[in-house]
Amino acid sequence: MKLVADESVDFPIIAALRTAGHDVLAVVEFAPGINDETVLELANRGQALLLTADKDFGELVYRLRRVHWGVVLIRLAGLGPQEKAVLVERIFQTRGSELADAFVVITRNTVRVRS
Secondary structure (H helix, E strand, O other): EEEEEEEOOHHHHHHHHOOOOOEEOOOOOOOOOOOOHHHHHHHOOOOEEEEEOOOOOHHHHHOOOOOOOOOEEEEEOOOOOOHHHHHHHHHHHHHHHHHHOEEEOOOOEEEEEEO
């Protein structure tokens, strides 16, 4: 799966997804500090799912009605980076087909998918 990881995503999550075979473009590696609109545009140009821990993307998608190929919002406060990586990779493995063209929120106990 093609993904663009916003710079808010912990690097162990990026590494785990890459190891699992996903094509992950990490903003932190080539353009740290770019704004959210640019990150979303980058994901759209690449027809990629956007992976983020930044709630501002919810405003872009819902209030401002920005087009997207899918957004996965990681809300895993209190977990260590490695724990987050294991959980996120498992969700991509088991529920990956549900993520495209949806707004997904991952928490410790739930995965909410809104098409």
